[in-house]
Amino acid sequence: MQFHLNGFQPGDPEIADPAARIQASGAAGGVPEKVDVLIVGCGPAGLTLAAQLAQFPDIKTCIVEQKPGRLLVGQADGIACRTMEMFHAFGFSERVLKEACWVNETTFWKPDERMPEKIIRSGRVQDVEDGLSEFPHVILNQARIHDGFLDIMRKAPARLEPHYSRRLLDLQVDPAAGPADHAVTVRLERVDAANEGRVETIKARYVVGCDGARSTVRKSIGRELLGDSANHAWGVMDVLAVTDFPDIRFKALIQSAKDGSLLIIPREGGYMVRLYVELAKLDIGERVANRNITADDVIAKAQRILRPHTLEVKEIAWWSVYEIGQRLTDKFDDVPETEVAARLPRIFIAGDACHTHSPKAGQGMNVSMQDAFNLGWKLAAVLRKQCAPGLLHSYSAERQAVAKELIDFDREWAGILASAAKAGGADAARTQDYFVRHGRYTAGTATHYRPSVLTGATPHQHLAQGLVIGTRFHSAPVIRLADAKPVHLGHAAQADGRFRIYAFSGAEDPTAAGSAICALCDFLGETRDSPVRRHTPVGVDIDSVIDLRAVFQQDHRELAVAAMPSLLLPRKGRYGLIDYEKMFCPDLKNGHDVFAMRGIDRKAGCMVVVRPDQYVATVLPLDDFAALAAYFDAFMLQAN
Numbered sequence: 001m002q003f004h005l006n007g008f009q010p011g012d013p014e015i016a017d018p019a020a021r022i023q024a025s026g027a028a029g030g031v032p033e034k035v036d037v038l039i040v041g042c043g044p045a046g047l048t049l050a051a052q053l054a055q056f057p058d059i060k061t062c063i064v065e066q067k068p069g070r071l072l073v074g075q076a077d078g079i080a081c082r083t084m085e086m087f088h089a090f091g092f093s094e095r096v097l098k099e100a101c102w103v104n105e106t107t108f109w110k111p112d113e114r115m116p117e118k119i120i121r122s123g124r125v126q127d128v129e130d131g132l133s134e135f136p137h138v139i140l141n142q143a144r145i146h147d148g149f150l151d152i153m154r155k156a157p158a159r160l161e162p163h164y165s166r167r168l169l170d171l172q173v174d175p176a177a178g179p180a181d182h183a184v185t186v187r188l189e190r191v192d193a194a195n196e197g198r199v200e201t202i203k204a205r206y207v208v209g210c211d212g213a214r215s216t217v218r219k220s221i222g223r224e225l226l227g228d229s230a231n232h233a234w235g236v237m238d239v240l241a242v243t244d245f246p247d248i249r250f251k252a253l254i255q256s257a258k259d260g261s262l263l264i265i266p267r268e269g270g271y272m273v274r275l276y277v278e279l280a281k282l283d284i285g286e287r288v289a290n291r292n293i294t295a296d297d298v299i300a301k302a303q304r305i306l307r308p309h310t311l312e313v314k315e316i317a318w319w320s321v322y323e324i325g326q327r328l329t330d331k332f333d334d335v336p337e338t339e340v341a342a343r344l345p346r347i348f349i350a351g352d353a354c355h356t357h358s359p360k361a362g363q364g365m366n367v368s369m370q371d372a373f374n375l376g377w378k379l380a381a382v383l384r385k386q387c388a389p390g391l392l393h394s395y396s397a398e399r400q401a402v403a404k405e406l407i408d409f410d411r412e413w414a415g416i417l418a419s420a421a422k423a424g425g426a427d428a429a430r431t432q433d434y435f436v437r438h439g440r441y442t443a444g445t446a447t448h449y450r451p452s453v454l455t456g457a458t459p460h461q462h463l464a465q466g467l468v469i470g471t472r473f474h475s476a477p478v479i480r481l482a483d484a485k486p487v488h489l490g491h492a493a494q495a496d497g498r499f500r501i502y503a504f505s506g507a508e509d510p511t512a513a514g515s516a517i518c519a520l521c522d523f524l525g526e527t528r529d530s531p532v533r534r535h536t537p538v539g540v541d542i543d544s545v546i547d548l549r550a551v552f553q554q555d556h557r558e559l560a561v562a563a564m565p566s567l568l569l570p571r572k573g574r575y576g577l578i579d580y581e582k583m584f585c586p587d588l589k590n591g592h593d594v595f596a597m598r599g600i601d602r603k604a605g606c607m608v609v610v611r612p613d614q615y616v617a618t619v620l621p622l623d624d625f626a627a628l629a630a631y632f633d634a635f636m637l638q639a640n
Contacts, residue, residue: 074142
């Protein structure tokens, strides 16, 4: 998909008229007086959280933003494979795949040993290892990601729109309030011309600060970003340019002999590129603003690094200069570590409000959105009385550890990219080796949650060796039994707050009397100890809280749908229509055997429980009904 040929134009490139691409957005009128959740900030984290909560019409959510309207030109652009998996759960991955630039290979350049003032290509690698994800690493303007979430919010049951032009003044928590009370009082100042200076007050049960590195929400709860700066200034710009550099449409890491490093990121549309340019080493305590660096300075530095190749910039769509720094908050909610047993969190922070770093590993926007995906389903579960409020402690516990890993990775990676400024100059071999070895991290698939109430122990991990407890559920191709459609197993998981149980059958006939699958369905569907029965309210669909899916070893033509247990053919909705999309078989025709691909024990089979944010919660034998019930009983409330 090509666009931006005659200049950068924000908005949907499928709309021919550039003026029509800039559509009005935002809620009219004042903010509501009371809400369940108030989100401060319309960045990637805030919009991910809003899109998740908008799926539940019984949850009243409000999102506010100081800017006057939606983002048109973005800062971040890298979208990891894991994030694409999340986008599919929200329902707009296809749109991103169509519009984005796909990063297929990465090239590496170093100084020519014979003529160090010139650069030569030193290596070329596949950007993402085979089989790591069904989705690629792609590049797309952050503003278009925002547009995707805004569309999901508008179409969702809650039909949510942001309230723009609101600046957070302060917030206070009533310490005597009960769990169901609107304990947080927030004051917002209108900054739009028609209402400038007007103060609005809103009461919320929970507040989430997604308001960036200078977060007012973070400051209000006494948290601060701790860390230091690497004292390096970098420039970043999106440009339409003419060049004879041969790898301009590849992701390219370039290290020069004397002028530092340059990272080239090909952008969507086929013509635009992003340049990350190493500029200067700063003195201790010096700010980049003191250097008065101009766009021409950034271009000139890029031109020197690229020699002997030429670079003629025709248009700058966006540019900025920033300092590399890695900073992290010790906790992501308002409860001190010493009071966790006695207090419940009311205020949370996510994204740049709790971790900041350089953008060159492409992790900032991705990790911020994963913060919000982790928190969103937990807030929904508590507000909908599916889980006790104590579950909310797990957000900070899980995501702070992930952010710490990000900070450590970013510090080392930023140092490697700036190696030309160190003694001995650039080390192209080290750069390429580090990039390859840490590919799973940059793809977003290396997150591994520690054992907790949500993430079980590993005594039965051998039953599904390729679906590691605490990591994201690694999808695989399968055939849907009812209609022989090739699908991805992981795509059964939508961003709807439900847990999934994937029951992988043993080698036996699953329709035979007494089979393990039949016994599991009988337990889940009929007994009083069933977590499905215990935690699903009366009068709603049987799969509305815990969704059972079955995967068989036989070819799809060998099994009869009608012979399957009734729980795998549930009757749903006002008419009691049958859901035929619960059962899958290996894609043997195309050589994709999910049992072999994910190391499933063929003789015994197993259950794989997956959290609403697509992470593996536990692996259990098919007949360990007690352990399955105990897992859910540990944090879910009994509905009936």
